[in-house]
Amino acid sequence: MFKKALADLKTSAPLRSSDRRKLKQRVLQSFPVLQPEEGDLLVPDGLQSQKFSTHLEEPGVAYLSPEGDPLWFTIGKGSEELIPTVYTLWKRPDLLPFLSTPALVVPKLISGADLMIPGVIQHSPDLVPDQLVSVTQYHRGAIGPPLAVGRMAVSSDTLRSAEEKDIKGKAVYVLHTWKDALWEMGSSKKADVPSPRDFGAADADEEPDTEASTADGQDTQPPDGDVDLESNDVQAPDTEHTSGVEPANGQSEGSSSTAKLTAEDVSSLLRTALIQAIGTTLSKIPPSSFPMSASTFWSTYVLPARPAFALEMYGLPDASSIDVKHSTFKNVKTFLKASAKEGLIKLKESKSDITVTGRAHLFFQHPDVLARRPHRTIGDIESKVKKAEDREQKEREAEEKRKGEIQVSELWKPFGTTVPFFVAAEKDTSELYNPTEIRNIVNDYVSSRNLINANDQQYINVGSDQALAIAVSVKGEDTPEFMKRDEVLRRVRAHMQTWHEIRAEGRDTLRKKGELKPISVVVKVRQGRKACTLITGFEPYGLQAEELAEELRKVCASSTSVTPIQGKPNSLEVMVQGKQIKAVTDLLIARGVPKKWIEATDQTTSKKK
Structure with a gap:
């Protein structure tokens, strides 16, 4: 909306005290998360108002701080809806619900694009269409600062089911972003981007991990992915959840309020993960995959199958708390032996090591496996994040490749019999036009003069308009009264003068008459x-x-x-x-x-x- 400079920008005027108080009251009523004392921070003394129009000729009003930073704005004639700017959201980051997107998407938002559904990594729960939201850059294990403000195009239910149903389209209609024309009005436009936020109370409730440290405080955990069967010091992969936050396309289960995660809860969740793995991924691997080491079995199949709903249920920032060292078992070996006693798996022990001996020993017909309820897993979420990052990386590589590629454009100039048509359409006859522009000119001309055939909208009444009839006429042939739209476009372009344009990085643009x-x-x-x-x-x-x-x-x-x-x-x-x-x-x-x-x-x- 603000990707181009504001038009018809009026002189700013100080807000009267009574108007400022009314504005502050509107802010407090519109955003219930605010405390009364925060009104003076977000609607300060010395506030100024300034009228403007966007490049799309939409009228609006911006409310500026005494320093000149835009804090709020409205869009639309007579609109009363106050929309916070990125400046305001940096003061109060949790003012709006949020969605996060990979870093590679942020430049596209700044250039004027809307946020698409495949670009959503995580989001606040219970979002509805038209709701104001902030868009943040995705940070693993934290919430990035707001970088855009927009309006939801879909609900959070749609986002949750998008991957399963392959739903595409827009997630957020972006209204304003960091570094756009509205941001550039501010005196603080060169301010540094705030650091990502932590998870507050959810983190404070976690107990220190004394088992993973030595007496002198040095961390003794092995590298990521390495499993010690006795102590299970495993660093689980980070995920993209926050307290009260849903993964994009995730399945929300359990309570939305945070609860204390006990050792018994962790044990239950890990058992659920094992049952999920047996009923899904392990049932599909070939027999040649066995025997399998306990370390591989645990890291490759059990940990990725941990239920994602537990993150929201217990207000966890990531999946590291759902780990066997926090359970009643304390290590992988004890957990697997207990599972073997239940008849879920069969193990073979040699010296200090154990292995899962084969598919036949994974009991797919166990009652708990048959009765399992499928759930969204941590592995599903990590896979989505990876896909989004890979997709954005490919787009960036393709963009870099296009930069080095010679850009060839075919253009056409009004000529001969088409000149009167372009004059009638009030277009510059000395300009060069691409195919899309020619199509739009013809379509707008046909619509404005009601030349669409009433009996068949595929046809244009070319005989009813002299300028159009001349533009499509062929020497020696009678011009038909009606003509299909595509044929009209083909003839208009065929009667224009052919040009071409070549652009290449580091060279002057070449425009030349004739077909390339x-x-x-x-x-x-x-x-x-x-x-x-x-x-x-x-x-x-x-x-x-x-x-x-x-x-x-x-x-x-x-x-x-x-x-x-x-x-x-x-x-x-x-x-x-x-x-x-x-x-x-x-x-x-x-x-x-x-x-x-x-x-x-x-x-x-x-x-x-």
């Missing part, structure tokens, strides 16, 4: 039976013949040459010995030429590549 042709890579037979590969048409893409020939000589380990093309004094041909279509194509792509603009033909087989 792809680079030609042709394999021909010369000098008897010897095949060679000829490359032409590369000059418009900023490639030099001598450099191209030298690189191909090294890449193909073949002789190369550069010769002028007969009849084309400004064009050269690069020749490389042998059938080198793949090597040449790969080199051109590496130099930034989009594959679409490379046309390869092997004339020895008469096939295009």
